[in-house]
Amino acid sequence: MLRKVTLLAAALLLVGGPAMAAAKAHEPEPVAFSFEGPFGRFNQVQLQRGYKVYREVCSSCHSMTLLAFRNLGDPSGPFFDPEYSAEKGLTSNDNPVVKALAADTQIPDLDGETGDPITRPGIPADRFPSPFPNIIAAKASNGGIAPPDLSLMAKAREGGPEYIASLLQGYGPPEHGVTLAPGQHYNKYFPGGVIGMAPPLAVDKVSFDDGTKSTVKQQAEDVAAFLMWAAEPKMEERKKMGFSVLIFLVLFSGMLYASYRRVWKNESH
Amino acid sequence: MSGHSTYQPSNGFAKWLDARLPVGRLVWDSFVDYPTPRNLNYWWTFGGILSLCLGVQIVTGIVLAMHYTPSAAAAFTSVEHIMRDVNYGWLLRYMHANGASMFFIAVYIHMLRGLYYGSYKAPREVLWILGCVIYGLMMATAFMGYVLPWGQMSFHGAVVITNLLGAFPIVGDAITTLLWGGFAVDEPTLKRFFSLHYLLPFMIAGVVVLHVWALHVVGQNNPTGVDPKSKADTLPFTPYATVKDGFAMSVFLILFAVFLFYMPNALGHADNYIPADPLVTPSHIVPEWYFLPFYAILRAVPEKLIGVLAMFGSIVCIFALPWLDTSKVKSMRYRPQARLYFFIFLVVCVILGFCGAKLPDDQVIPGLTTFVLVDSDLNSFVWLSRVATLYYFAYFLVVMPLLGLLEKPLPTPETISSPVLGGEHKD
Known part of the structure; x- marks a missing residue:
């Protein structure tokens, strides 16, 4: 019976093979990120470049509401400085780079005396300001769909940072008969292929302070690394703790096994 | 086991307390002197591992509840607040989320062990049913816990599962309205799920006490399935079982730690890092991995009510196994x-489980289009899950009853110690 079905299936394979032509998104291209693997760590200089890409390009449309400027100076963060860490009795709020980056932005607030809406320079405790005052405004300016918040983007998509890096480089002419409406773009890594976001990156669009050549690939990978840090800021702490825990557990298991052998030595089982 | 107690109070206070509230005697009789079959293998260590899992979930859960906000507007950000700003909050939350998966890995091994060695048979029927009750409570607790982060998968998973109950005639709508606290999954749903998610683990702990009590009345089953006949067949629980359980727990914790520290999101779903949006449905709604087989059974049946009945029936079969x-x-x-x-x-x-994770119309063998049978191509996961569902039920309802009457079992040993001391290999 099973053989008959297999034969029938094989015969039908020849007839119905090319029936699956639906636009499938391309798998993201692999990137050798520094934070991969059990001992992987963030590359701080890359995170700094990535932050610059976010600040100068992405942040004009995308919010990052879960991030505060102080986070930039947290351990393993892009602007962490051991001089301003808990060991010195200080926090990232004292880090002058973090203070300066915060002060570069304008934060909407209320005047403490009059209650009137004002803007003021940011402080490290402030969250990243959002580009639009509310979701309706975000939708209205972007063809009806609000640009997603990027705080967790590297964990909220299959493929994570590699997907982000691929997507940012994946623009091109439409494949196999996809038609684009005005304001739409073709991106082979985006599910369905049709994306509202215009190609955000270009050669030399962001100038890197460390002299790194500003290619689209460089910008895409740097901002993807930055977004991975933003989504999982405790990753280094987690892996470090995991290493100690595993060493302890392996030794402890070994001791328990030795005890087990000793206790059961004279008992058949 | 119910028998005469060998507890000797070691000092004046213990003697005084023993005459008033014999907790020391209870612990001694249950966890020290308690006779365990000497031939228990490592599959028997999962009971201890499960109590460890329950403990981990309750302790981490209580601390998480101190920082979590059960409201539709704030739940998602409060979970991220735990991940980012609470001291070791990331550790607590990842322990709790991965701990749930570890709990289910352990419970499935524990149940399959019972299935293989016939641990549900007389006189252990009540013990088995209490275990099934624990499993049911675990599923309810895990389902409601998964809703609490209020991500996309939380929300839409809750919509799909609660809607199932609406399939029941007459009472269905009333049940879903009661579960929702309204007419859709919303704020009241989240609040009652949080409340129940906090309550049920303590009910589990209560049933665990009954489960252990029942176990200590009838005694443990063992790999031979032959009840202990003399003292030669058993060893005291402490140190023999405690040290073996302790070793197994420690090895199990290694597995737990690998997931917790190195792939904490591997068993979750990316969509649950997107805040819940009732207006945007994820392209592919799937439950957590431990529910996937039941989800596949549900979707194997084209008619909704029968699908729901099949899903619940698959669990009822486990309850009815002793008979x-x-x-x-x-x-x-x-x-x-x-x-x-x-x-x-x-x-x-x-x-x-695989079928539950796939879209029903996805092809099992990629690129192979066969022919449409009833409603779907034969080379689809829906048909694979139908065949598998059929076997699932046939195993309980046909194989189990008939095989016992028709098969010719091998001879069983007279006593536990006879094959053991006789030097037969163990597996």
Whole structure:
């Protein structure tokens, strides 16, 4: 019976093979990120470049509401400085780079005396300001769909940072008969292929302070690394703790096994 | 086991307390002097591992509840607040989320062990049913816990599962309205799920006490399925079982730690890092991995009500197992045919799990289009799950009752210690 079905299936394979032509998104291209693997760590200089890409390009449309400027100076963060860490009795709020980056932005607030809406320079405790005052405004300016918040983007998509890096480089002419409406773009890594976001990156669009050549690939990978840090800021702490825990557990298991052998030595089982 | 107690209060206070509230005696009789079959293998260590899992979930959960906000507007950000700003909050939350998966890994091994060695047979029926009750409570707790982060998968998973109950005639709508606290999954749903998610683990702990009590009345089953006949067949729980359980727990914790520290999101779903949006449905709604086989059974049936009944029926079968299995021999060690069907059952459960994770119309063999049978192509996961569902039910409702009457089991040993001391190999 099973053989008959297999034969029938094989015969039908020849007839119905090319029936699956639906636009499938391309798998993201692999990137050798520094934070991969059990001992992987963030590359701080890359995170700094990535932050610059976010600040100068992405942040004009995308919010990052879960991030505060102080986070930039947290351990393993892009602007962490051991001089301003808990060991010195200080926090990232004292880090002058973090203070300066915060002060570069304008934060909407209320005047403490009059209650009137004002803007003021940011402080490290402030969250990243959002580009639009509310979701309706975000939708209205972007063809009806609000640009997603990027705080967790590297964990909220299959493929994570590699997907982000691929997507940012994946623009091109439409494949196999996809038609684009005005304001739409073709991106082979985006599910369905049709994306509202215009190609955000270009050669030399962001100038890197460390002299790194500003290619689209460089910008895409740097901002993807930055977004991975933003989504999982405790990753280094987690892996470090995991290493100690595993060493302890392996030794402890070994001791328990030795005890087990000793206790059961004279008992058949 | 119920028998005469060998507890000797060691000092004046212990003596005084023993005459008033004999907790020391209870602990001594239950966890020190308690006789355990000497031939228990590592599959018997999962009871201890499960109590560890329950403890981890309750302790981490209580601390998480101190920082979590059960409201539709703030739940998602409060979870991220735990991840980012609470000291070791990331550790607590990842322990709790991965701990749930570890709990289910352990409970499935524990249940399959019972299935293989016939631990549900007389006189252990009540013990088995109490275990099934724990499993049911665990599923309810895990389902409601997964809703609490209020991500996309939380929300839409809750919509799909609660809508299922609406399939029941007459009472269905009333039940869903009661569960929702309104007419859709919303703020009141989240609040009552949080409340119940906090309550149910303590109910589990209560049933665990009954489960252990029942266990200590009838005694443990063992790989031979032959009850201990003399003192030569047993060893005291402490130190023999405690040290073995302790070693197994520690090894299990290594597995837990690998997930917790190195792939904490591997068992979750990316969509749950997107805040819940009732207006945007994820392209592919899937439950957590431990529900996938039941989800596949649900979707295998085209008619909604029958699908729901099949899903619940698949769990009822487990409850009814003591009366479905007609074999007098407990352990499948001596039932070669039953063993074969058991391993097919195991594979079928894994296949059902795969089917539950796939879209029903996805092809099992990529690129192969066969012919449409009833409503779907034969080469689709929906048909694979139908075949698997059929075997699942046939295993409980046909194989179990008939095999016990028809098969010819191998001879079972007279006593536990006879094969053991006789030097037969152990498996």
